[in-house]
Amino acid sequence: MLRVEGLSVSYGAVQALRDVSLDVPPGRVTAVIGANGAGKSTLMRSLAGLVKPQGGRVLFDDEDITGRKPEDVARMGIALVPEGRSTIPDLTVEENLKLGGMWRSHTQRGTSLTRVYSLFPVLGERRGLGADTLSGGERQQLAIGRALMCGPQVLLLDEPSLGLAPLIVTQILELVSQMAKDSGMAVLLVEQNAATALRVAKTGIVLNLGQIVKSGPAHDIANDEELRHAYLGY
């Protein structure tokens, strides 16, 4: 569904991604893991259109979408949940959610909203309150909820575990994995917390210094001790 070919991205003199190629198939979670500064966020931001690559292509259903603007990429069906708290505290919970998917039909949005509230009941309880009243974990749910409101075919999750308690992280990731299986959505998950990520993913890709060093079934990567020591820090 989403295919990356030979992607290269530089920030000035620093090369963040070097000739990265990967596939994000539908219906499962693909995890990209690696140490800090490996280039994971750069990858996500390039896919979402926030960063223009210097080389390579991004193909969505065989259509070249390299370098498209982020709002266009979102409207095509690729939704990014960026690193950090990407909710708008000045708006209410419900407003934050309704921000996603404005181009869709009224019914579609209604259905999505109901689904988000059932996936994340806490959001439903606080729908009228300001987003700044939410806890860290709740805000992450809100961010994912907003992305889901866009009705995406591809969900890009950038380090959802940052600053969250492990239990909550597991909860959210398992939820997402279930969603992927149920709806056929493709999920690309980028994580520093390799262990948790590899537990929910089908495929694992290890990134180091902007290059892919290993890719394969998540289970195998999780059990490859040498690899883990070298690149994943455990």
Added chain:
Amino acid sequence: MSKLSSLTERAPGSRLVTHALIALVIFGILTWFNQIVDPLMSYYLATAAMYATAMFGMTILVGLSGQVSLGNGALMAVGGYVFALTSLNWQTVPILGTPWNAVWSMVFAGIGGVVFGLLIGGVAARLRGPYLAGLTLGIAVGVPAIANRFPGLLGGENGLMLQVPYPAGGYASIDDGFDEEFIDEGAGEGFVDDEPIYEELPDEFFEEAPVDDSLEDPLAEEDMLTDDDFLSEDDFLTEDDFATDEGFESDAGSNPDSDPDAVAEEDMLTEDDFLSEDDFLTEDDFATDEGFESDIDPGVEEEFIEDPGTAGDIDLAGVDSGFVIEQWQASVAVAVACIVGFIALNLVRGRQGRVWQAVRDDPVAAAVSGISPSGSKVSAFVVSSLFAALAGAVFAQILSYVGPGAFALGLSLSLLVGIVLGGRNSLIGAMIGAVILVWLPEFVLSLAADRGWEDQVTNNAPNFIYGLLVVLVVLAAPGGLVGGVRDLAKRVTRR
């Protein structure tokens, strides 16, 4: 210019000398220019130098320190008014033992500028971009309005007229020597001490002039004014001269008993009631030239009546130079500009300049390095205020006048326009901007004369062009003319 920098890198003292040389050379060129051109060009030179003085301050404040301020017009007003007030009111006040002169007024103007700069800077330096701009906008509009509030002291809406203190003039006797020229730092040629004008009246003026008895009675009888020549009360119409209501009958409701045609004798106007020729003063009533004799020794008379604008040749260090008032104003303006320019050059190319830019670019990093960001912002304000005040004092001399209208918002906007067009970060840009400010309106005027534009178009065309150019510069060439040239040079040399 890079070779020059490498020269000066060696020792800070040598940098000072280099800058002084630059200032002196420029002063020399401009003074020579001033001598050979006609008074109108001298006036342009004076105005441009005045603008440049203020704009050096803007370069520091807006360019290097990154604070967009519209307050400098108001600060020019402060300098101008302090100069005018001290010139008008302190002529007899001795300061530090020396008699008052224009230099002292300039010093006080500068002090006024520094004080106001501290006040404004103290508040403004804490503010970010648009808040700062808005505050200074308010100052630019509000400060001239203050002049209106004190019509007595500050001359109100009409402002204050002042005499330009210049050494040449009809009040001066040719014999009255000027002080031996003293070389001012960076001034080069002799900078003449000004003295109050009355002191330059020759001593003979105060002597009892010998009266020549052989002269006929100077005023003839016919020349003397008598009572008849003046209008008296009788010559004016009073209420009695007008027909009263009782005299007039109206068509409706008239008193049938009285004669409708009758108007009382007293109510009728007679010839006496009207002003006649006799009532007016004619030429004959005034003493004629032949009647008056001057009290003064005829030998001195000639100097007294002489046109004060063009004194005879004055010897200045052996150079024969005729001084026209515009030339003098230009000399003062150029001298001030060169002195201020020298100071600015040292600041901009020295450590302070780097500090200002560092705070502008990254205040957090600067703070971490031990520089106080607010302190540096305030210092930029104070320096630019000083320059603006001095420019204002020069402006007062050029106009021979200060008033709220001269220092309105338009002046502040013009200063901003000048440095933006010339190049925000460059002193050369400030000078180019000053030239543009003086040249463009004249250029437009000549275009208008050729093409017969209406007044309202000619008057506003320069501003329209300025506005468009400013927007264009910000869009495409933020460094102004100088920045654009530098970029071009870089591109060319890279290949």
Added chain:
Amino acid sequence: MTNFIDYFLGGVSTGAIIALMALALVLVWRSTRVVNFAQLGQAMITSFIALTVRDATGSWLLALLVAMASGLVVGVIVYFLVIRAVKRLDTSGAIIATFGVLIALQALAGMVWGGDQKAFPPPISNSGYEVFGRTWPFSPYDLLVVVMLIVLVLAMTIVFTRTSVGLAMRASAFNPEVARLSGVRVSRMLILGWAIAGLVGAVAGVLVAPLSTLSPTSFDLFLVFAFTAAVIGGLDSLVGAVAFGIGTGLVISLVSGYTDSGNAPVVALLLLVLNLLFKPEGVFSHHKARAV
């Protein structure tokens, strides 16, 4: 006491107009973080256009509508002139650009319409109501001004809080990146913000013109008042703009009445200075105005 009431009433319509102009400034600030000093120049030009229309057709209403339309257009044009500096994160440049536009607009008005003061006749009576045998300093026209303020504020509130477009505009102002990722065409929202601000400013200009005379520089002082009101209220806050706009109008009216009308600019300046000294981010705002 009657004096106080008089000055109070006299200040309400002035305050309403200042509120509208402050509103326009806040709108632009919220969408692009730029204070559009050219706003007043835009309002002045649209008022001149309105005057021309009115003189040609005799209809005030038509003049108002044309002014609103041209306000939209001029707002968009100025947006495009200024936005590049904003994108370059050149705050000084953006501010300078707005002043450049202001200078050009004032000069343009002078060239086309001349520099002398022009009279703009009000559409309805401008003399005070006569109630209880007394002429109050509040006329039918003043009532119209206040009504228009209320209508515009209500309309804008509804648009911003109840519609998707309004939500998109607010989100674009608060966090353009998140808005983009949600599929919002942020540039369009910014343009819309400037267009609406231009419209509001144009209305303010048309409303204020009959209260004095119209000339290229007659709005200068107005700019200071509107900016003062917007800043005191907090540049982010629409409510603040309205509240303090009216407040500023009242204060000016009281000052002019009790002392002398020439004091007004000085008082406004004083208010501004006090506010910037003590609470520069404004009474209602979240964000910081202070530099390091």
